Amino acid sequence: MAxxxxxxxxxxxxxxxxxxxxxxxxxxxxxxxxVGEETISTVEASKIVQETSGIYKDIDAETESxxxxxEWERNVHN
Numbered sequence: 001m002a003x004x005x006x007x008x009x010x011x012x013x014x015x016x017x018x019x020x021x022x023x024x025x026x027x028x029x030x031x032x033x034x035v036g037e038e039t040i041s042t043v044e045a046s047k048i049v050q051e052t053s054g055i056y057k058d059i060d061a062e063t064e065s066x067x068x069x070x071e072w073e074r075n076v077h078n
Contacts, residue, residue, distance in 0.1 A: 009017040010033075040048075 006022065007019040008015055
């Protein structure tokens with residue numbers, strides 16, 4: 001079975017935006033969605049930082065995260 005990805009915004013259970021036209025047939029789909037309200041604990045965040053420290057030692061994390069958020073936010077409104 002082939003897989004194709006369509007980016008969509010669903011609001012109150014209804015599709016408000018989709019980036020491509022879908023086929024006119026019945027489809028079986030997997031919905032994978034972002035949960036923006038979920039946060040990780042301080043202990044878990046500290047563990048992640050310890051595991052990944054040194055991998056990106058020459059990168060300014062604050063600047064990089066701001067750049068990534070800007071790209072994500074820009075792409076949502078396309």
